[in-house]
Amino acid sequence: MGNIGQNHQIEQVLWPASVLSGIIMCKIVYEATGLISSQYFKGYAKLSNAQKVEWNNRGFSTFHAVIVAVLSFHLVVQSDLFKDDSQGEMMVNRKSTLSDSVFGMSLGYFLSDLGMILWYFPALGGKEYLIHHGLSMYSIFLSLVSGKGQIYILMVLFTESTTPFVNLRWYLDLAGQKNSKFYAFNGIVLFFGWLVARILLFIYFYMHIYAHFDQIRTVFPLGFYSLLVVPPMLAMMNVVWFWKICKGLKKTLMKARHRK
Secondary structure, eight states, X not given: XXXXXXXXXXXXXXXXXXXXXXXXXXXXXXXXXXXXXXXXXXXXXXXXXXXXXXXXXHHHHHHHHHHHHHHHHIIIIISSTTSTTSSSSOGXXXXXXXXXXXXXXXXXXXXXXXXXXXXXXXXXXXXXXXXHHHXXXXXXXXXXXXXXXXXXHHHHHHGGGGHHHHHHXXXXXHTTOTTSHHHHHHHHHHHHHHIXXXXXXXXXXXXXXXXXXXXXXXXXXXXXXXXXXXXXHHHHHHHHHHHHHHHHHHHHHHHHHHHO
């Protein structure tokens, strides 16, 4: 009972602190992106105010994506936290201070980004972004406060690893580099990255759930049905976006071929 009470006290501090740190992180990186860009990128000064807002916004989305992708990979693959037979506790019940911190920080990021999307709507993203962020925040929050199914949320958070390449494509397009070799190369990397992180990973995600369904069934009803409903919705969005990426890459490669 003593350990449970102590853990609860830690969580009461850790959860809001990590959410706040995520929000502060976004603010700092947003301002730093604008400051650094104004000093080292000549074209930044020529951007409209709306373009500068999106430029800086994509700066902190890239920063968040790198952090959560690295930490998610570490927790799921490199650490012993979720390895079979590494602990006596069921996999769906496993968590750590680091995983809680990652979830809190990501909630802070999604809150910040969602706030900007709504404030500048639809300049920073349409309804699909509202749906994506809403589902993401719901899933992260539910897993954080319940401590259930964190391995699956970390798998989904790893899909953020494609975000830097999406943002780089936007930066290059805005900088007038759409016909450059680097733009085409980034498109190829984005294609394969999306295929692995947002398509194949979800297939593994479902296989993992199937293999551990006896544990999944022990999760409380809302968490159980959320695990069965929310991921397919995100997967469908990923497939739609992947189709758009494929069409964009095909167009870019065809242009490159004609220029030769």
